[in-house]
Amino acid sequence: MFKILEANELTTNIFQMIVEAPRVAQACLPGQFLIIRVDEEGERIPLTICDYDREKGTVEIVAQAIGAETMKLGKLKAGDHLADVVGPLGKPSDLCEESIDELKKKKIVFIAGGVGTAPVYPQAKWLKEHGVDCDVIIGAKTKDLVILEDRFKAVCNLHITTDDGSYGRSGMVTKALQDLWDEGNKYDHCVAIGPMIMMKFVCKLTQELGIPTIVSMNPIMVDGTGMCGACRLTVGGEVKFACVDGPEFDGHKVDFDQAMNRMKLYKTEEGRLMLKAQEGDTHHGGCGNCE
């Protein structure tokens, strides 16, 4: 059992928790993820690591209540326990492997969408701790849905854009990236994390701009250790398992259409309707049913 020390709602349907998980906290690096089970009958669900504290032995998770399982998770309070927390899973970000001098020479931009903002945070923080500057673009539908703003401001040059223009720049993240580029920000490296549809269109743009781009894939998973193959993707014509070969891949090589299609495998009609109701007219394709 893994104790929840803090639980807060960041915005509608997105919540943050600090959980005691000493082994994960000790070993994890930016780019990795974990799998939890809410209770003994729970499904195994992969979640992103937003932050970690090695000394306290805690990890911070951020999740969006979009299905039955994440809704159950969202109802838990400080003092409750999760049945399981396992990780860290997947490979750490390539940035952690590169020499700091090389990183300092690069102009790096992160593009974060929705709940995908959370896994960008430890990467930006890690760079800051190693003396490397970076830009971060956070995209959200509207002002109220922007998360982690203050914490990002402390570790990077932050650009916020909202679909409805209620805060920061106006428009999708792709527009913000194009505008920043046109304003003279010639990025050498891009990391995009968010809904698959967002990553797909960011990759389309960065290909045109010639910016190497890493994406973090979040397909269906069961065990998270390479055993089931449910998370398989086609990357550069080869089959890869997101859980052990990723989750980060060269975004210009990922077959997003196939990956989005595979997301709908276990979606029920009911679940799709719920998602549509929640996301309204800015339905982002997380259902896997959209073009």
Next chain:
Amino acid sequence: MDGFVRVPVREQDAKVRATNFQEVCLGYNKEEAESEAQRCLNCKNPKCVQGCPVSIDIPAFIQQVKEGDVEGAYQTISKSSALPAVCGRVCPQESQCEGQCVRGIKGDAVSIGKLERYVADTARELGIKPEGAKEKKGKKVAIIGSGPSGLTCAGDLAKMGYDVTIFEALHEAGGVLVYGIPEFRLPKDAVVKKEIENVKSLGVKLETDVVIGKSVTIDELMEKEGFEAVFIGSGAGLPRFMNIPGEQAMGVFSANEFLTRSNLMKAFDENSRTPIMRPKKCVVVGGGNVAMDAARTALRLGAEVHVVYRRGEEELPARKEEVGHAKEEGIIFDLLTNPVEIHADENGWVTGITCIRMELGEPDESGRRSPVEVPGSEFDIECDAVIMSLGTSPNPLISSTTDGLEVNRRKCIVAQEENGQTSKAGVFAGGDAVTGAATVILAMGAGKAAAKGIDEYLSQK
């Protein structure tokens, strides 16, 4: 009943069991077991023991069954095996102990597996536990993986007095016994959990949710956590695919995924929160025990099931008993057939599979006749799901994060057969992680050999 024929074992009717997940084989009762035990000739030079990878004193326990001494029989088996209720169900006895039985020369071999199961099940009902160590050695050993090899190694070391901790990556102990082998062949709560409880009752500690190589490395376990020896029994969990067109379509699964959802996550139960596809018509590719398990699971979920295998009936690697059970339940075997391409509709869902007929050519180096395609013999099978059961290979998570651990070109850990010693001091390995996918009992044999190897290593240290 004359001595040439074994006492038949009761089974659930094929038509009934095809619609449920309850155990197929019902096992012997006291009368049946004692009657079957009478058939054992108690040979002076028992060939059956030689056929057993963990060398159970088979004639001794059968004599005890004959005398009605189930507790004695259980302790006799426990000296050699930590998982008798499991082995009595899933061992390929026909090619091991029973394959050597002299009774089998003229008539049926003694039904050793069913007797072992009777002893283990009865002992469990009576609450009999294995005997633990009398003295503690005060030395810590880490076991990686709680499958058959790990549990056996852990049990043996605990009986010798070592302080043993098992690390398991999943949320539940048992390895392939819980994620791979279905409920109808090996009940989880009634059998597997109880056998694991028995291993824990010997003093073995269990830490679930630890992925060695990710959560902590072997070097860290030895340098920072005080483990003086490590046994790697991490199995062969990586599924293979065929790399044919259409394999990413929705409705194509690895047998591992399908079985893990059904067995570990209990998705066969409508109330489970883990989803599983319930196909209408399902093609299972492969002919091993895992293919049979996947096929029979799909059948129970309501599908018409075809097993597609590239060789013939004789070459099916699955146990005869499993193939027989599958056929009785109505599974259709398309033998000498190989998939070429999977088809999907415009939304990406599987609609069918194109296969080609095969014929057996000349025997290859391994002595098996290799299948060759019959040109122009392609045909289609309509289906909404395809389950790939083509074997598995060891997971590189451990070998790639442990300094000085040698692997061969198939990514299997190199370890000495007699004691499990790897290329790294203090690190031992066994089971599928070393051999590639094999059987429960061979993994147990390797776990046993490694426990002896670890004891020798730590005694000299």
